[in-house]
Amino acid sequence: MAIFQVPNINIAGISACVPEYEYNNHNYDWISEKERETLIKTIGVEKKRHAHKGTTTSDLCFVAADNLINELSWDRSEIDILIFVSQSRDYIIPATAGLLQEKLSLPKSCIAFDVSLGCSGYVYGLSVIGSMMTTGIIKKGLLLTGDISTLNTSYKDKSAFPLFGDAGTATAIELDTSSSSMKFNLQTDGSGYDAIIIPDGGIRNFANEETSFKYEKISEGIFRNKFNIALDGIKVFNFSLREVKPNINKLLQEFELTIDDIDYFIFHQANKLMNETIRKQLKLDPKKVPFSLKDYGNTSSASIPLTIVAELANKVKDNELTLLLSGFGVGLSWGSVILQTKNIVCPSIYIYKD
Amino acid sequence: MNITDFIKKIEEEFEDLQPNSLAPSDVLTEKFTWDSINALIFLAHVNVEYDVEITAEELIKSVTVQDLYDLVNTKYQNKG
Numbered sequence: 001m002a003i004f005q006v007p008n009i010n011i012a013g014i015s016a017c018v019p020e021y022e023y024n025n026h027n028y029d030w031i032s033e034k035e036r037e038t039l040i041k042t043i044g045v046e047k048k049r050h051a052h053k054g055t056t057t058s059d060l061c062f063v064a065a066d067n068l069i070n071e072l073s074w075d076r077s078e079i080d081i082l083i084f085v086s087q088s089r090d091y092i093i094p095a096t097a098g099l100l101q102e103k104l105s106l107p108k109s110c111i112a113f114d115v116s117l118g119c120s121g122y123v124y125g126l127s128v129i130g131s132m133m134t135t136g137i138i139k140k141g142l143l144l145t146g147d148i149s150t151l152n153t154s155y156k157d158k159s160a161f162p163l164f165g166d167a168g169t170a171t172a173i174e175l176d177t178s179s180s181s182m183k184f185n186l187q188t189d190g191s192g193y194d195a196i197i198i199p200d201g202g203i204r205n206f207a208n209e210e211t212s213f214k215y216e217k218i219s220e221g222i223f224r225n226k227f228n229i230a231l232d233g234i235k236v237f238n239f240s241l242r243e244v245k246p247n248i249n250k251l252l253q254e255f256e257l258t259i260d261d262i263d264y265f266i267f268h269q270a271n272k273l274m275n276e277t278i279r280k281q282l283k284l285d286p287k288k289v290p291f292s293l294k295d296y297g298n299t300s301s302a303s304i305p306l307t308i309v310a311e312l313a314n315k316v317k318d319n320e321l322t323l324l325l326s327g328f329g330v331g332l333s334w335g336s337v338i339l340q341t342k343n344i345v346c347p348s349i350y351i352y353k354d
Numbered sequence: 355m356n357i358t359d360f361i362k363k364i365e366e367e368f369e370d371l372q373p374n375s376l377a378p379s380d381v382l383t384e385k386f387t388w389d390s391i392n393a394l395i396f397l398a399h400v401n402v403e404y405d406v407e408i409t410a411e412e413l414i415k416s417v418t419v420q421d422l423y424d425l426v427n428t429k430y431q432n433k434g
Contacts, residue, residue, distance in 0.1 A: 035389075042391050159390065234410040237394055241401045277398040 006130035010176035013345035015068040018049040044272025048165030048297030055354040060168025061144040081141035085121040119329025121301030143171040147300035154224035165297030169305040185251035186335035195235040196330040200226035268327040269303035316344040378420040
């Protein structure tokens with residue numbers, strides 16, 4: 001069982017960047033007004049940010065990271081690891097992390113690589129960077145997470161289009177022997193790989209001129225091609241309702257903690273109905289469960305740090321807190337982490353003018 | 355669980371439904387918009403209320419309110 005702890009790691013800062021253009025779901029005219037209002041109420045997404053074509057996730061992460069490094073007054077030559085967690089890379093090859101290492105003027109002694117995960121990506125990313133830094137050789141690192149999902153989403157797909165927003169984030173990680181360990185419970189069920197999928201463009205279904213771009217009717221209100229994100233709503237829903245609660249309970253039990261020991265639960269922002277159902281399953285006080293869905297939608301691996309920056313900035317800046325972060329979705333992959341924070345540098349959300 | 359209670363909770367859950375408007379023999383599609391969103395709301399409702407999981411296929415097979423109750427109740431009883 002992948003329950004483990006990583007000592008000596010502290011989160012020094014968290015920042016987020018979103019594109020300037022704001023899409024309002026009340027203007028989504030692909031469906032009737034009545035259906036639209038029910039949908040908005042159920043998924044909880046009123047507005048979200050869309051990147052213009054040509055803007056990449058790494059562009060957003062760069063702005064978040066560049067500003068955060070300056071806010072922290074970090075010496076760039078001391079940053080020896082950069083991990084980019086995303087499923088919307090700049091190129092098929094090479095990895096995007098290298099481009100960011102160069103753009104951020106990080107030294108050549110820096111480890112840089114990509115991790116391909118979505119909804120669970122922030123929690124997984126923390127475990128990877130934490131594990132690599134815990135031995136004490138690397139003192140400063142950057143975890144960059146996010147996705148541009150709107151480019152791959154069909155406007156004529158009511159199950160996906162209103163849901164997703166674009167965002168990039170940066171988390172500054174430092175070695176700190178005085179900090180409490182981060183405690184993880186990470187899980188996977190690859191049998192659900194097709195519950196959230198972009199089927200074409202990889203090696204399995206190589207891009208095909210005739211079939212990849214062809215729009216097909218999947219069901220009422222759902223038209224898409226093979227480069228678009230396909231969501232099996234009920235499958236993802238049942239998976240999350242089945243797995244997240246036991247994952248969190250197991251983690252708490254393992255380290256002899258209870259729900260009352262946690263100051264805030266920050267969940268991946270999937271959709272309001274799903275997140276609220278999980279909150280009710282765990283019997284959590286709504287005050288302890290911040291949401292950023294309403295203004296930013298589902299932003300994949302950016303959703304947890306974005307929620308912290310958007311909804312908890314003043315709390316994490318001025319206090320020592322115990323947080324439980326939980327991500328779940330595409331893969332299917334899910335995981336939770338319990339960590340202590342102290343006076344995190346958390347600047348306001350940066351806007352990318354593309 | 356019993357069907358009266360089951361129906362009362364569904365009526366509370368869905369805005370389209372008035373109290374005491376549903377009967378066990380009612381056909382679901384005739385009573386309210388039985389679309390994918392409402393299906394998800396229903397799944398969430400039975401998950402929190404009865405701790406049972408229902409698949410899309412099972413939901414599609416349910417025609418009447420009684421069918422829906424039987425589906426949930428069977429799972430609820432089998433849970434032990």
